[in-house]
Amino acid sequence: MNGFDALYAKAQERIAVLSSLPSTKEESVEQMLEKRGIERRDFMKWAAAITAMLALPSQFTPLFAQAAKLADRLPLIWLHMAECTGCSESLIRSDAPTIDSLIFDYISLEYHETLMAAAGWQAEANLENAMKTYAGRYILLVEGGVPTAMNGQFLTLGAQAKTGLSLVQEAASNAAAIFSIGTCASFGGIQAAAPNPTGAKGVDKVVKQPVINVPGCPPSAENIVGTLMHFLLFGTLPALDLYSRPKWAYGNRIHDHCERRGHFDAGEFVESFGDDGAKDGWCLYKQGCKGPYTFNNCSTERFNQHTHWPIGAGHGCMGCSEPNFWDTMGPLEKPLQSHLIMGLNSTVDKIGTTLLTATVIGIGAHAVASLFMNSKEEKEEKES
Secondary structure, eight states: OOHHHHHHHHHHHHHHHHHHSOOOSSSOHHHHHHHTTOOHHHHHHHHHHHHHHTTOOGGGHHHHHHHHHTGGGSEEEEEEOBSOSHHHHHHHOOSSOOHHHHHHHHSEEEEETTTOSOOHHHHHHHHHHHHHHTTTTOEEEEESBBOOGGGGTTSEETTTTEEHHHHHHHHHHTOSEEEEESHHHHHOGGGGSTTOTTOOBOGGGTOSSOOEEEOSSSOOHHHHHHHHHHHHHHSSOOOBOTTSOBHHHHSSBGGGGOTTHHHHHTTOBOSSTTSHHHHTTOBOGGGTOOGGGOBOSHHHHOBTTTTBOTTTTTOOOOOTTSTTHHHHSOSTTSOOSOEEETTEEEOHHHHHHHOOSGGGHIIIIIHHHHHHHHHHHHHHHHHO
């Protein structure tokens, strides 16, 4: 049995388990989608797209669709720490709405401070009840960095004035899986930028259980839903990179699939915002784009129903899905003089001339060679 056969068998077992659990909704997912004018063909297209995004063979599409229909069997608890709620906004702000957001709405969302109707003591009771009733079964999603200074006193919640630190640790202890949604929850975010007076940290630094990081400021709805759907389908964590990010979403650099990559290879760079190069869509590297150092799928998945993203709108990548990007990726609109890549500290010139690792071949071999060619041509023109 090869790897995919084993995964397929695991998915079938998982679906059988989910099917045996009681539904928490009065209508099925199919009925809900039909009421909103979404046909089965559209739903299957969405399932196929998510399957492909997760780097799974096409034969997983029917299983994935079946698992999505059982989304109401998966209890979720979403906690807010030190953050701006942008990650929640990324998921729920949709004018269509997308199937992503509809499926997420259909999941048994037991607690979410921004979306739930309950308040005060009732909200606290809902959280306590959910952690007790679904112990060992619920998925914990945390949005925001966790303040740890002064024993977490920089963030307290509810009538009992529980610290965010203690609440995250309590909820994590009985969770089936833990997802850090956004860069703040994954790595501390802007709250952890120097001098970090609140001692903000990523969730994985304050709990003992394994954590899946889904960074971005904010991450795309697809990365959030795709990670959840992977767990829904297989009941296990996806393959993770060095920073506990799902490889299917954060396995490539933004630079690798950027729409401006051809201009980078040709040595055609925007010299200032608003110049002719900017109008023609040239590379934004000289304006501080951190795409060559940032691992994410923004250049392929994009935002706003796959239509737009920052580089497409004319501004370089800020590197927001990387650890400590507020401190390590600045200044935002100037190229980095030096950056740590895969454990090696290199300047752009060194990257181009010595080709330190396979990771940096793209930024070195093509761009530097192109720049040398352009310089040589300019010199010959002046001499002639």
